[in-house]
Amino acid sequence: MKAMVIEEFGDSSVFVEREIEKPKVEPGCVLIHVQATSVNPIDTKIRSGAVSGIAPQFPAVLHGDVAGIVAEVGEGVTAFRVGDEVFGCPGGFKGTGGALAEYMLADARLLAHKPKSLSMEEAAALPLVTITAWESLFDRAKLKKDQHILIHGATGGVGHVAIQLAKWTGATVYTTASSTEKLEIGQKLGADVGINYREESVSQYMDQYTDGKGFEVIFDTVGGKNLDSSFEAAALSGTVVTIAARSTHDLTPLHSKGLSFHVTFMLLKVIDEDQRHIHGEIIGQIAQIVEEGKLKPLVDAKTFSITEVSKAHEHLESGKAIGKIVLVNNW
Amino acid sequence: MKAMVIEEFGDSSVFVEREIEKPKVEPGCVLIHVQATSVNPIDTKIRSGAVSGIAPQFPAVLHGDVAGIVAEVGEGVTAFRVGDEVFGCPGGFKGTGGALAEYMLADARLLAHKPKSLSMEEAAALPLVTITAWESLFDRAKLKKDQHILIHGATGGVGHVAIQLAKWTGATVYTTASSTEKLEIGQKLGADVGINYREESVSQYMDQYTDGKGFEVIFDTVGGKNLDSSFEAAALSGTVVTIAARSTHDLTPLHSKGLSFHVTFMLLKVIDEDQRHIHGEIIGQIAQIVEEGKLKPLVDAKTFSITEVSKAHEHLESGKAIGKIVLVNNW
Structure with missing residues (x-):
């Protein structure tokens, strides 16, 4: 063949x-x-x-x-x-x-x-992206319908599926991307709020959407520096799930906020x-x-x-x- | 007063x-x-x-x-x-x-x-150490009776309580300490196996006790460099819980092994x-x-x-x- x-x-x-x-x-x-x-x-x-x-x-x-x-x-x-x-x-x-x-x-x-x-x-x-999103949202983060989730990477392979699965669960979905065009796609897929991370800092969107308290669940499909932003944006006792963690990070925010952190590798x-x-x-x-x-x-x-x-x-x-x-x- | x-x-x-x-x-x-x-x-x-x-x-x-x-x-x-x-x-x-x-x-x-x-x-x-151990073992790691857990710090405040609570659950308990004296205390408290971390490397005790596969659950009551040892000693899809993470770490092992990581701050x-x-x-x-x-x-x-x-x-x-x-x- x-x-x-x-x-x-x-x-x-x-x-x-x-x-x-x-x-x-x-x-x-x-x-x-x-x-x-x-x-x-x-x-x-x-x-x-x-x-x-x-x-x-x-x-x-x-x-x-x-x-x-x-x-x-x-x-x-x-x-x-x-x-x-x-x-x-x-x-x-x-x-x-x-x-x-x-x-x-x-x-x-x-x-x-x-x-x-x-x-x-x-x-x-x-298959790969959907299984990854499923394991991240349900097996790891145990996402529930009354929760608020921040999904980084609205139009990425895993991100665009995660938005739809999170909405299917009934959660309120915030998503980030680098352009208005991508955020519009994310919102068409079901995201309640689109955040342009090039125009808004983490603390700005935490203040705007969570009264500064942070998000209960964060799904980071990007990794690298964005993982630090995820730790920063998490609420007390929150959960961060990522699919990319081959990097070095200061874990102090995980300690101060008592976070749970999961890496999904399907x-x-x-x-x-x-x-x-x-x-x-x-x-x-x-x-x-x-x-x-x-x-x-x-x-x-x-x-x-x-x-x-x-x-x-x-x-x-x-x-x-x-x-x-x-x-x-x-x- | x-x-x-x-x-x-x-x-x-x-x-x-x-x-x-x-x-x-x-x-x-x-x-x-x-x-x-x-x-x-x-x-x-x-x-x-x-x-x-x-x-x-x-x-x-x-x-x-x-x-x-x-x-x-x-x-x-x-x-x-x-x-x-x-x-x-x-x-x-x-x-x-x-x-x-x-x-x-x-x-x-x-x-x-x-x-x-x-x-x-x-x-x-x-109170503080027992609530910390309880939240770590049960709320975070969801420790079950048929699991194998490695608890670092046999005679520490949290460690010595964690050994007893893990045994109470029915888990098999491995514990580390820096001396024979401390390990004897850990075993009297119920640990099945005591490991002197000054005499055995992580890969040595992984080979000896887990056929190189690593531990399903690790409770790190020590932090710092020991946290890297915990990531190293974890099995595929394993769980690491710590009470000390105000430090910087390479997260690659968490990615390669799809780990879950929790920080307890009672x-x-x-x-x-x-x-x-x-x-x-x-x-x-x-x-x-x-x-x-x-x-x-x-x-x-x-x-x-x-x-x-x-x-x-x-x-x-x-x-x-x-x-x-x-x-x-x-x-």
């Missing part, structure tokens, strides 16, 4: 098209005829070698997010049949299949039936055989929420074919994408 | 004996005839001015932990009567009474009946009128656990009278105390 592989770590130009062996279906797995995939920041980090410990062996087929059609069903799999439309984030790293190919081998526990109301491209945009459950079923269950629920019309992916205006994966990575790394970048199988 | 007060921030010698006005009992409060108090690190930080924002006004009566006899009962208080023996941590900072005096005014919601099986000195050793609930009742409820439960013989304070061999408070603070700051330092009312 055809695949876009990397034979070494490098910049976005490192992908090459190769003919590789089609994976054989294994017990508990299905073989997916890939229709679409999407780029997540972790894919660019695996590609560059920044997280080489979790990279697949060369020649490596990257990308976890997939939407496609079940082509073969392994022994013991009862939830899916040949021809079923499925989606999920079943790989893209060490020991798993990747979606930048005609076919992807996937543990059936990590998949769900694709929502009928979504195209393959839209379905491929959802791949850990994909690695752990005993926990994989949890992801399948989450995206099963996500599919229902999509069908209820409460969740829709934001797909960037630029879409690519899988053979254009270098351009897709370049676009992600430019920081200019709004929502998810999707790639369609053009073989 | 007589009191040991501070009229300025300073070192342990800053306390002076003064005759000050006896507090008038207020609605919802009781006036406690102080029998004993104990020193906590927060008392030394308030004294030195390190946390001046929460210090009482000069002349300031410090110390939160108290055991004593109810002398007067304020309007609306039904849980206590004159002559009742009580204990709790109802003050020692801005806007509250302090225990370094003959009488302490205390919000009744922050008190419980003293366990009959404890002396006044023993009862005064418990005074925050004392400050919050709406949450005070929670502390009264916790020490009520603690009193029961004491009566069941499952919890006993470790009182340092050196005890002091209240007028010797300077020596007591000096002893705490020497780092040589084992367990809690208690002061008895000698007026």
